[in-house]
Structure formats: structure tokens, C-alpha cells
Amino acid sequence: MTAAAKTVLSALEMGRTMARMAHEITEKNPDCSQIILAGIITRGVPLARRLADKIKTITGVDVPCGSLDITFYRDDIQSKGPDLNAGRTDISHDINGKTLILVDDVLFTGRSIRAAIDAVMDIGRPGRIQLAVLLDRGHRELPIRPDYIGKNIPTARGERVRVKLSETDGEDLATVVEGA
Amino acid sequence: MSNGILIQNGRVIDPSRGIDGILDVLVKDGVIAEVGKSLSASGAKTVDAEGLVVSPGFIDLHVHLREPGFEYKETIATGSMAAAAGGFTAICCMANTKPVNDNASVTRFILEKAAAVDGARVYPIGAITKGLKGEELAEIGEMKKAGVVALSDDGRCVMDARVLRHAMDYAAMFGLTIVEHCEDEHLVKGGIMNEGETSARLGIKGMPAVAEDVIARRDIDIAAYLKRPVHIAHISTRGAVESVRAAKALGTAVTCEVAPHHFTLTEKSLEAFDANYKMNPPLRTADDLAAMKEGLRDGTIDCIATDHAPHAKWEKELEIDQAPYGIVGLETSLGLSMLLVREGVVTLPRLVALLSTNPAKIFNLPGGTLKEGAPANICIFDSEKKWIVDPAEFVSLGKNTPFAGKELVGKNCLTIVGGRIVYNPSNL
Amino acid sequence: METVEKKFRGRHLLQIADLTADEIMGLLNTAYKFKDVSEREIKKVPTLRGKTIVNLFYEPSTRTRTSFEIAGKRLSADVINISTSSSSVTKGETFKDTVLNIAAMRPDAIVIRHGSPGAPAYAATIAGCSVINGGDGANAHPTQALLDLMTIHEKKGSVENLKVAIVGDILHSRVARSNINALKMFGADVTVCAPPTLLPHGVNALGVKVTHNIREAVADKDVVMMLRIQTERMQQGLFPSLREYSEHFCLSAKVLKSARPDVLIMHPGPINRGVEIASDVADGPYSLILSQVTHGVAMRMAVLYLLCGGAES
Structure with missing residues (x-):
């Protein structure tokens, strides 16, 4: 049953993609001092960090960067059951009135982003929320549209998209695996 | 029935005469007419007892029939029928009814009710003290005349040793034995289960074994001093068994009984907080259980008595400290007691003695023998029969048993009381 | 007949032994996160939205009852308090009947504080929902x-x-x-x-x-x-x-x-x-x-989340 993994982003491509996204963020937000990056736990966190680093390289501005845990905001608790491994939401800066950019690795149904928006709203009232994702694989179930997309990848519903990051997985690589 | 009953080819066990063999028993005119090989009797109903044990009917010195006063738990009729189902032909009912059986009118009421039932004979035990209060002697002489066979404040201990002393002396005038519920009520106050490691872990208030030990010892000493008999009800501790053993060696007229749950279950059963394991005396430790078996083996323990204590279902569903003590026992006694035979603690003839011959002697009751001329009180049981305890099938109104769903081996098949078949579900 | 008992696949917390060491570590992790929630301006998460928790207290208790109540509310559950003084207990209803009556209202969890050891354990056998021991006699808390x-x-x-x-x-x-x-x-x-x-x-x-x-x-x-x-x-x-x-x-x-x-x-x-x-x-x-x-609220949020967060497998 082991299906072949198809590479959709190599390490090199991932680096270039992230750089482009950082540029797009700075273009869309001329005043970078108003930005706060919030990485959705788990892999959104290192991605947000990387974007912050690149924004700093481009603009010289230190963009605050935090982590957002959505465990308690999920809409599938009933079916999936409780998860005792919740991560820590750590956004130390005041988000009121700011542009908060949610960062995640893969955008799929949009349900995680819905949960993330709710989680953010319980922390404060940002001026606007934007969304940056490394991969958009389609199959949206909610009216959610990303502001920054690393790469659009057409997938079948049953396929699995796997993003590995050097911070969490030892290497940078995005693959698609056929569903079992 | 006038032509009698011929029980054929059963294993006849009569400990009163040392009989154990494949024999026939002929019952005529309410008495045992003959015990022998290949008997014949024209016109008699024949009962094929091949593969079964024919025994003098069991006698239970300790049951609670709840009537008068608690008829929702059990009645004299249902208790007597339940006893017959369990192989008992005689049961002695305790005085803790409402009103208490501490006067002749209550005794007569019980006997009148019992006379109307086609079950086991019912022998009332009178209270030692008025209202079971442990203060003034009940009307012992009048109760004796009305028909009590022994005296007990069971459920409560006679805490005042002076009262107990007078009771023993006074009862002796009427040939009645004092039956003591040995328990220092101060030491057990508010207790729910045996005090020990399990109660320490569960945080359940304990009833220490020493509460039974000290009273058993006290009662034996008083009995020895007065040279009067005393019968210790539902013995449950190693200490009490050892006191009885020592007293018997010295010739004291002490006898005792043990309930089947005290040689089959231990305090560990309480871990599930099920009130069906709550009894008084409480289930003790494995060591106490071993002491019960030693006492049964060496004769320190004279007989098995059920302490049949029926309660309504809802009462046992109360919180464990609110639920009443006790379990039913009449219909599981044989099955549980047969474990003693299977484990080699006692032989089958000795078990019959523990269930029948010995208890008859202790209270001087009719029965306990298959001697020609004796009342025909007989049970026929299958010592190998496997069955699952289902309280719904109990004749007793009380369904409160911790043995529900357990497999037991050994079941009564037929019961004859006074020459009449009162229980015969499979039409032998 | 379909009964609530049949549908119930959740679990109870009656004593520490009902949990594994790993689960307790998970509860600690979760409780720390809920402690963070309790320190926010908006001290609430939507996690148990639509769930009902009944506090059934047979003994006076301020701390534990309030703690469970706040914990449930911070998880967006509806929390109802029943204490002996305001229920039919004083009218002589048995514990079993009280539990069955509450269970018939279909709560997701019942927190029970009772003076008798084992009362919550008994309730767990009949309630058809999660039962949490809020302290029973000298047995467990x-x-x-x-x-x-x-x-x-x-x-x-x-x-x-x-x-x-x-x-x-x-x-x-x-x-x-x-x-x-x-x-x-x-x-x-x-x-x-x-x-x-x-x-x-x-x-x-x-x-x-x-x-x-x-x-x-x-x-x-x-x-x-x-x-x-x-x-x-x-x-x-x-x-x-x-x-x-x-x-x-x-x-x-x-x-x-x-x-x-x-x-x-x-x-x-x-x-x-x-x-x-x-x-x-x-x-x-x-x-x-x-x-x-403070930790009482956070830990009880974690326990309620573990027991009520998703009962259908």
C-alpha cells in the first residue's frame, strides 16, 4: 500500500517561494511596523519565523512573530475526540488594530483557518487579518481565501500533502502522497 | 400421599447414624418408615434418586423473615418457601422484626403464619431483651411456652455483660440457648466493612475484627463461669474461632455457626463499592477465611447458617453507608457449601452434618436424621449440578446477593417436610 | 429501545487510577494552556459549546463547586448547580433516583460530591454520561x-x-x-x-x-x-x-x-x-x-475537556 511520494516543493524551491511571499507581504503592507505574524501550530510557527526573517532582510523591520494554537477552537472535537497535546499560544505583542497575518503550511478545507480566526479574536481585535499559506491544495469547505500563496497544487481529496521543515523535521520538502 | 413416598437408589447420607450408601428410603404417615436396600411399597409414590444425595433436610439456625413489619423485604411464607427450595426443612427466624419478637403474641403470630405455609418449618427465636435494647429481659418464659427455640438480640450485641449474664442464667430455666451477635458496638460504630488494608485504601469506615473477638471471648468466659451454653452467631474472625476452639477443649458448652459468604468471600470484594457485599459481620480477610475452613475441618465450627437477610432492591442501591447490611442465603447455601467438599475441607457426609444434623442438636430441633420414626424431613440434592445464580429465579423476595451470575455446583432437587413433598420443580 | 446508556462511549474520572501516567501528563499540558486562557481578557474558549455539565453536590463546598462551575463556563459549556438544599434530596428521594432524573435531562457530565464513598462510582454505572468524582467520603478527590x-x-x-x-x-x-x-x-x-x-x-x-x-x-x-x-x-x-x-x-x-x-x-x-x-x-x-x-480551575477545564470533548468514536 505504500504509494509513491511526489515532490511538489524541493528545499531550494521552498526557499525561493518563501522569499517571494515575503516580498508580496511587504508590497501589500507598506507599513511593516503594523504587521504581526502568527504561525499556526505546528508548522506554521517556523514558517512565520522564516517570513519575519525575510521581511527583516527586505525592509529592515523586525516584525513580531508568535504562535497560535487552535486545539480548543477546532470544529471536529466531537468526532476526533480531545487532544491533550495542545501547544502554547504565544503572541506577546498587542494585536489590537494591527495587521495580523496567519501563517500555515497547507490550506485545505479552510476549517483550521476558521478556528484560527476565532482564536485570534479571543486574544484581541486586529485591524485586519491576512492569511499566508505555503501550499494551497484546494477543496475548500468554507469561504476562506488566502492573501499569499506559496504554490497552488491540484490534489485529489484522498491524497495527503506532507510538508517537512528543517526546524521540525530535519529537512525542507513538500510532497503529495496518494491516499491509501 | 397417604400411601407414602419411596425414594429409590439415592446415595443416602445420615450423619446421625453414620449411614452413607446407595439405599432406599420409605416415608409413611409423615415419618421415616424404613431405610434399607431394595425396599418396596405398593401404592407409594416412587422417587428415582439415582445419582442424587438423599439427606436429612437442612436446618438453618439463622434467618431473617422480616415479618411482621418488613413484608416488602420477605414474608414468613416466601421465606419458608425459599428455604424449601434451598433444601431446608426447618429455619429459625430472628427476633428483629417490627414489632420485635420479644413477647408471646409476636411468637404466636409467626407460628400461625408459618402453619399456613407448605414450606420449611419455621421456629422462632425470641429476643433476649425487650425491644432488642439490651436492657431488660424479654418475657422469656412466655415466649418459650408460645414456641421459641432459642434467644437472640441478633443484629445487636448484648453490650451490658451483666444483662447477658442474667439472660444466660434465666434462659437456662427454660432450656433455651443464648445466641450472641458478637460485636462491640462501640468499636464498630458507623463501620461499613472490615477494618484493614482495604478499608484504609478505600477510605471506608472499618469494623475491626477485634470487635468480634473481644465479645466472643467475653461471652465464652461468662458461659464458662455460669456453666451455661452459648451459641455464637455468624462467626467471622480467626480470633473468635480460636477462642471457641480453646473453650471447647476446656469443655465449655459453646457452639458456633458460620455463614457461607464468610468462607467464600473476602473484604477485597468491597472495592467496587457494591452494597451487595456489605454485611454484618463484614467480609473479612483471606486469613480469616482460612480460619473458617480450619474451624469447619476440625469441628470447632458446628454448623453452617445462612444469616439470610433479605432487603428490597432499592435499599441495596442506596449509598454504601446508607444501604442495609446483609444478603440472602437460603437458595445459595448448598451451592456455596459444596465448595468445601470440592476443596477437600470436609467430606460430603460431614457437610450434611454441618447443614442438618448438627444444627438440629444445637437447638434441640426435630429432624437432622433419617432414623426410622423420625419426622420425614428430607432433601434430595444433586451434588454435581452446575447452575448459574440468577436472583430473578429466587423464591425469596430478597434478590440481594453478591453471587448473581456466579456458577455454583450443587443444587437441591426435592424437599419433603413432615412427609409432604413441598418442593419438586423437576417432578422427580 | 434506544437508551442514552447505549450511546454513551465516554469515560469517567472516579479515582486517580482511572488515568494513565501519560494521560495525567497530557492533562497537565492542557491545564497549563487553560491557565493561559484564564489570564486573558476573554477567559473563554468555545471548546465545549453545547455541552451541559451538572454539578451535583451533596456536601457544602465553595471551592470545588465554584471551580468546576467556572471551568465549565470557560469552556463554553452550560453549567447547572444542584445542591442538597435546593433539590429533592431533602424530600427523601434516593440517590439513584436523583441521578437518573438528572441523567434523563441528558447532561454530558455530572460532577458529584458526596459524603458516601463510592457514590460517584455507583452513579457512573447508571448515568449514561461522564461522571466526575468531586470528592466522595474519605475515598477519593x-x-x-x-x-x-x-x-x-x-x-x-x-x-x-x-x-x-x-x-x-x-x-x-x-x-x-x-x-x-x-x-x-x-x-x-x-x-x-x-x-x-x-x-x-x-x-x-x-x-x-x-x-x-x-x-x-x-x-x-x-x-x-x-x-x-x-x-x-x-x-x-x-x-x-x-x-x-x-x-x-x-x-x-x-x-x-x-x-x-x-x-x-x-x-x-x-x-x-x-x-x-x-x-x-x-x-x-x-x-x-x-x-x-487557580490551578483548580485550569485542571478542571482539562478534565472536563478530556471527558466531554468528543464522546462518539
Whole structure:
């Protein structure tokens, strides 16, 4: 049953993609001092960090960067059951009135982003929320549209998209695996 | 029935005469007419007892029939029928009814009710003290005349040793034995289960074994001093068994009984907080259980008595400290007691003695023998029969048993009381 | 007939042994996150939206009941409180009937505080929903042990090999029993200290060291847990007077000197100032008594989340 993994982003491509996204963020937000990056736990966190680093390289501005845990905001608790491994939401800066950019690795149904928006709203009232994702694989179930997309990848519903990051997985690589 | 009953080819066990063999028993005119090989009797109903044990009917010195006063738990009729189902032909009912059986009118009421039932004979035990209060002697002489066979404040201990002393002396005038519920009520106050490691872990208030030990010892000493008999009800501790053993060696007229749950279950059963394991005396430790078996083996323990204590279902569903003590026992006694035979603690003839011959002697009751001329009180049981305890099938109104769903081996098949078949579900 | 019992696939928390060590670590992790929630402006998450939690309390309790109530509300559950004074209990309804009647209203969890050991365990067999033991007689108080574990864990990082003394009425204490079970599960070394009359006969079954001397109990300890002494015990003849009890078993600043310099002082509350704990110790720098209360809410949120968060598999 082991299906072949198809590479959709190599390490090199991932680096270039992230750089482009950082540029797009700075273009869309001329005043970078108003930005706060919030990485959705788990892999959104290192991605947000990387974007912050690149924004700093481009603009010289230190963009605050935090982590957002959505465990308690999920809409599938009933079916999936409780998860005792919740991560820590750590956004130390005041988000009121700011542009908060949610960062995640893969955008799929949009349900995680819905949960993330709710989680953010319980922390404060940002001026606007934007969304940056490394991969958009389609199959949206909610009216959610990303502001920054690393790469659009057409997938079948049953396929699995796997993003590995050097911070969490030892290497940078995005693959698609056929569903079992 | 006038032509009698011929029980054929059963294993006849009569400990009163040392009989154990494949024999026939002929019952005529309410008495045992003959015990022998290949008997014949024209016109008699024949009962094929091949593969079964024919025994003098069991006698239970300790049951609670709840009537008068608690008829929702059990009645004299249902208790007597339940006893017959369990192989008992005689049961002695305790005085803790409402009103208490501490006067002749209550005794007569019980006997009148019992006379109307086609079950086991019912022998009332009178209270030692008025209202079971442990203060003034009940009307012992009048109760004796009305028909009590022994005296007990069971459920409560006679805490005042002076009262107990007078009771023993006074009862002796009427040939009645004092039956003591040995328990220092101060030491057990508010207790729910045996005090020990399990109660320490569960945080359940304990009833220490020493509460039974000290009273058993006290009662034996008083009995020895007065040279009067005393019968210790539902013995449950190693200490009490050892006191009885020592007293018997010295010739004291002490006898005792043990309930089947005290040689089959231990305090560990309480871990599930099920009130069906709550009894008084409480289930003790494995060591106490071993002491019960030693006492049964060496004769320190004279007989098995059920302490049949029926309660309504809802009462046992109360919180464990609110639920009443006790379990039913009449219909599981044989099955549980047969474990003693299977484990080699006692032989089958000795078990019959523990269930029948010995208890008859202790209270001087009719029965306990298959001697020609004796009342025909007989049970026929299958010592190998496997069955699952289902309280719904109990004749007793009380369904409160911790043995529900357990497999037991050994079941009564037929019961004859006074020459009449009162229980015969499979039409032998 | 479809019954609520058949649908129920959730679980209960009746005693510490109902949880594995891994689950307790997960509960700790989760409780820390809920502690963060409790420190926000908006102290609420939508996690248990639509769930109903009933607090069924047969004994007076401010702390535990309020703690469960706040915990449930911060998880967006609906929380209903029933105490003996306002229910049919006083009208003579049996415990079973009360539980069945509440169960018929289809709550997702019932928190039960009861004076009888095993009452929540019995309720769990008939309720058809999660039952959480909020303290039953002297048997168990698992959520208290969990919040105490969290309080120790937060300060010490680990519980393993910590030396813990529990001082006071061990005999009647569900807090002591549950704490002993939880602490031992994580490798702590537990000593209990009480007059012999306030220790259970068979105390060895608890697997703890025993002393009757508070100085000895406190010496070199990382954690000292004090228990409330009730005057009722005096009337039962278990000790002669509060004054004499206090003389031998009160945690004073002087006694505390023999403990480790970073000792943690805990008490499940309510405290009797000057009886089992000196006022300056209760208010002192080592005291975590209020921290325990804060953690109570966070840990009960974690427990409710574990038990009510998703019942259908």
C-alpha cells in the first residue's frame, strides 16, 4: 500500500517561494511596523519565523512573530475526540488594530483557518487579518481565501500533502502522497 | 400421599447414624418408615434418586423473615418457601422484626403464619431483651411456652455483660440457648466493612475484627463461669474461632455457626463499592477465611447458617453507608457449601452434618436424621449440578446477593417436610 | 429501545487510577494552556459549546463547586448547580433516583460530591454520561490531586523523587488518598504525619512512610501538604482539644525551618489559621495555597475537556 511520494516543493524551491511571499507581504503592507505574524501550530510557527526573517532582510523591520494554537477552537472535537497535546499560544505583542497575518503550511478545507480566526479574536481585535499559506491544495469547505500563496497544487481529496521543515523535521520538502 | 413416598437408589447420607450408601428410603404417615436396600411399597409414590444425595433436610439456625413489619423485604411464607427450595426443612427466624419478637403474641403470630405455609418449618427465636435494647429481659418464659427455640438480640450485641449474664442464667430455666451477635458496638460504630488494608485504601469506615473477638471471648468466659451454653452467631474472625476452639477443649458448652459468604468471600470484594457485599459481620480477610475452613475441618465450627437477610432492591442501591447490611442465603447455601467438599475441607457426609444434623442438636430441633420414626424431613440434592445464580429465579423476595451470575455446583432437587413433598420443580 | 446508556462511549474520572501516567501528563499540558486562557481578557474558549455539565453536590463546598462551575463556563459549556438544599434530596428521594432524573435531562457530565464513598462510582454505572468524582467520603478527590500535582510540577518541573509530607487527618481525608496515589504514580516519596487516631488502621497499605512527629515529617521535604482538621473529630474522641492538636501538628515557621529552603507549602482549604497552619506560614513566601485554587480551575477545564470533548468514536 505504500504509494509513491511526489515532490511538489524541493528545499531550494521552498526557499525561493518563501522569499517571494515575503516580498508580496511587504508590497501589500507598506507599513511593516503594523504587521504581526502568527504561525499556526505546528508548522506554521517556523514558517512565520522564516517570513519575519525575510521581511527583516527586505525592509529592515523586525516584525513580531508568535504562535497560535487552535486545539480548543477546532470544529471536529466531537468526532476526533480531545487532544491533550495542545501547544502554547504565544503572541506577546498587542494585536489590537494591527495587521495580523496567519501563517500555515497547507490550506485545505479552510476549517483550521476558521478556528484560527476565532482564536485570534479571543486574544484581541486586529485591524485586519491576512492569511499566508505555503501550499494551497484546494477543496475548500468554507469561504476562506488566502492573501499569499506559496504554490497552488491540484490534489485529489484522498491524497495527503506532507510538508517537512528543517526546524521540525530535519529537512525542507513538500510532497503529495496518494491516499491509501 | 397417604400411601407414602419411596425414594429409590439415592446415595443416602445420615450423619446421625453414620449411614452413607446407595439405599432406599420409605416415608409413611409423615415419618421415616424404613431405610434399607431394595425396599418396596405398593401404592407409594416412587422417587428415582439415582445419582442424587438423599439427606436429612437442612436446618438453618439463622434467618431473617422480616415479618411482621418488613413484608416488602420477605414474608414468613416466601421465606419458608425459599428455604424449601434451598433444601431446608426447618429455619429459625430472628427476633428483629417490627414489632420485635420479644413477647408471646409476636411468637404466636409467626407460628400461625408459618402453619399456613407448605414450606420449611419455621421456629422462632425470641429476643433476649425487650425491644432488642439490651436492657431488660424479654418475657422469656412466655415466649418459650408460645414456641421459641432459642434467644437472640441478633443484629445487636448484648453490650451490658451483666444483662447477658442474667439472660444466660434465666434462659437456662427454660432450656433455651443464648445466641450472641458478637460485636462491640462501640468499636464498630458507623463501620461499613472490615477494618484493614482495604478499608484504609478505600477510605471506608472499618469494623475491626477485634470487635468480634473481644465479645466472643467475653461471652465464652461468662458461659464458662455460669456453666451455661452459648451459641455464637455468624462467626467471622480467626480470633473468635480460636477462642471457641480453646473453650471447647476446656469443655465449655459453646457452639458456633458460620455463614457461607464468610468462607467464600473476602473484604477485597468491597472495592467496587457494591452494597451487595456489605454485611454484618463484614467480609473479612483471606486469613480469616482460612480460619473458617480450619474451624469447619476440625469441628470447632458446628454448623453452617445462612444469616439470610433479605432487603428490597432499592435499599441495596442506596449509598454504601446508607444501604442495609446483609444478603440472602437460603437458595445459595448448598451451592456455596459444596465448595468445601470440592476443596477437600470436609467430606460430603460431614457437610450434611454441618447443614442438618448438627444444627438440629444445637437447638434441640426435630429432624437432622433419617432414623426410622423420625419426622420425614428430607432433601434430595444433586451434588454435581452446575447452575448459574440468577436472583430473578429466587423464591425469596430478597434478590440481594453478591453471587448473581456466579456458577455454583450443587443444587437441591426435592424437599419433603413432615412427609409432604413441598418442593419438586423437576417432578422427580 | 434506544437508551442514552447505549450511546454513551465516554469515560469517567472516579479515582486517580482511572488515568494513565501519560494521560495525567497530557492533562497537565492542557491545564497549563487553560491557565493561559484564564489570564486573558476573554477567559473563554468555545471548546465545549453545547455541552451541559451538572454539578451535583451533596456536601457544602465553595471551592470545588465554584471551580468546576467556572471551568465549565470557560469552556463554553452550560453549567447547572444542584445542591442538597435546593433539590429533592431533602424530600427523601434516593440517590439513584436523583441521578437518573438528572441523567434523563441528558447532561454530558455530572460532577458529584458526596459524603458516601463510592457514590460517584455507583452513579457512573447508571448515568449514561461522564461522571466526575468531586470528592466522595474519605475515598477519593481526584481533581484535587491533579491540581496539586500541577502546582508541584509548575514549581519543581518534575515530581520524581520529590519528598512530600502530608500532615493532618489522613484517616478522613480523600485529598490525602488521591494525592498519595498520584504522587506515587510519578515517583514521589510520601510521608504521612498524624496522631495514630487520625491514621487508618492498615495505613501500610497506602505505601507511605508514617510518623507522628511534625518536625520529623517536615525535615528535608520539598513539599508539605497540610490538611484541615475538623472539630467534629474532637467530639469523636480522636484528639483532646484543638489547642493540643495544634501544639503537636501545627505547621509553624519554626517547624518549617527543618524543611528544604525551597519547600512548597500546600493546603486544599479551607484553612484553619493557627490550628493546622500558622497564619504567617499560610501567607508566607512558600505558600502555594492560592496558586492551588487557580490551578483548580485550569485542571478542571482539562478534565472536563478530556471527558466531554468528543464522546462518539
